[in-house]
Amino acid sequence: MGEPPLRHGCDDHWSWDRRDCSHEVRLYGPFLQVAHFHPNWSSGTAGVRGTRVLNHGRYYWELRVSHRVFGTSMMFGVGTQHARLHVDAFKNLLGEDEHGWGLSHKGLLWHGGRWTHYTRPFQENESTTIGILFDGIAGTLTYYKDGACLGVAFRGLNEVREPLYPIVCSTAAKTEMTLITTKRDFVNLQDRCRAIILKYVRTRSDLQLLKLPKSIKEYLSETLTDTVQIFKPCNEYVHIV
Known part of the structure; x- marks a missing residue:
C-alpha cells in the first residue's frame, strides 16, 4: 500500500x-x-x-x-x-x-x-x-x-x-x-515551526502563559481548536466552552 x-x-x-x-x-x-x-x-x-x-x-x-x-x-x-x-x-x-x-x-x-x-x-x-x-x-x-x-x-x-x-x-x-x-x-518553515510548538501547547489558555509577542500568539492560535461543540440538526447547535 x-x-x-x-x-x-x-x-x-x-x-x-x-x-x-x-x-x-x-x-x-x-x-x-x-x-x-x-x-x-x-x-x-x-x-x-x-x-x-x-x-x-x-x-x-x-x-x-x-x-x-x-x-x-x-x-x-x-x-x-x-x-x-x-x-x-x-x-x-x-x-x-x-x-x-x-x-x-x-x-x-x-x-x-x-x-x-x-x-x-x-x-x-x-x-x-x-x-x-x-x-x-x-x-x-x-x-x-x-x-x-x-x-x-x-x-x-x-x-x-x-x-x-x-x-x-x-x-x-x-x-x-x-x-x-x-x-x-506545510506552507513554509514558519508553518512547520508552528506545528511543532502546538504539539505541546494544546489550548488558548496554555498559549497565553507563553512570554511571546502578541502577533506570534495570534499566529499560533489560528489552528487551535479547543472549543467543544455539540451539534443538533444542520443550522441548529448548542455551543459549550
Missing part, C-alpha cells in the same frame, strides 16, 4: 459546515465530524460542504463511510460554492455541472455532467474508508480506498479560480460519513 499521503505534513483542523448543507443532513460530534444523511427517509439527494478552502495547498482527508452503502449515489470529492447541496431527485449531484468533481460509490467519476469509469463499485452494505488527496500545486485529485491508492482521478484543478471545498453527498437514507483524518502539507 505504501506510505500514507502527507505523512510528513501536520494535522489539519476543519469540519463540515453547519451553514452550508442540505436540510436533510444532520451534523454531530465535538467538531462536526459526523454527517448523517436523510435521518428518516430519503426523497432526494443531500450534501454538505467542508469549511476548508483547498486551493494552492496540499490536503488529505479520510472518510469512514457507514455500512449503509447503497442507493443511487453516494459521492465524495470537491466543489465550489456554486455546487448544489440538495435536490428533490435521486442523482449524481457532485459533478452534475462544471462546479463539482466527484466519485460515486458505483466507481464512476463525475464532472461537467459526464462520467467515466474509475474503479470497481463499492461493496454494498459494507463499511469502507475513503481517502482523498487534493494537490493544488499539481492540480490533481487522487482517491484511496481502505488504504489502497486508486490513482489520479482529476487533473487541472490548479486552474480553477474559485475557492474549492471538500463535499460529500448521498441519496441513501440513514447514511453516515465521518471525518477521521485531516492532514495538510
Whole structure:
C-alpha cells in the first residue's frame, strides 16, 4: 500500500459546515465530524460542504463511510460554492455541472455532467474508508480506498479560480460519513515551526502563559481548536466552552 499521503505534513483542523448543507443532513460530534444523511427517509439527494478552502495547498482527508452503502449515489470529492447541496431527485449531484468533481460509490467519476469509469463499485452494505488527496500545486485529485491508492482521478484543478471545498453527498437514507483524518502539507518553515510548538501547547489558555509577542500568539492560535461543540440538526447547535 505504501506510505500514507502527507505523512510528513501536520494535522489539519476543519469540519463540515453547519451553514452550508442540505436540510436533510444532520451534523454531530465535538467538531462536526459526523454527517448523517436523510435521518428518516430519503426523497432526494443531500450534501454538505467542508469549511476548508483547498486551493494552492496540499490536503488529505479520510472518510469512514457507514455500512449503509447503497442507493443511487453516494459521492465524495470537491466543489465550489456554486455546487448544489440538495435536490428533490435521486442523482449524481457532485459533478452534475462544471462546479463539482466527484466519485460515486458505483466507481464512476463525475464532472461537467459526464462520467467515466474509475474503479470497481463499492461493496454494498459494507463499511469502507475513503481517502482523498487534493494537490493544488499539481492540480490533481487522487482517491484511496481502505488504504489502497486508486490513482489520479482529476487533473487541472490548479486552474480553477474559485475557492474549492471538500463535499460529500448521498441519496441513501440513514447514511453516515465521518471525518477521521485531516492532514495538510506545510506552507513554509514558519508553518512547520508552528506545528511543532502546538504539539505541546494544546489550548488558548496554555498559549497565553507563553512570554511571546502578541502577533506570534495570534499566529499560533489560528489552528487551535479547543472549543467543544455539540451539534443538533444542520443550522441548529448548542455551543459549550
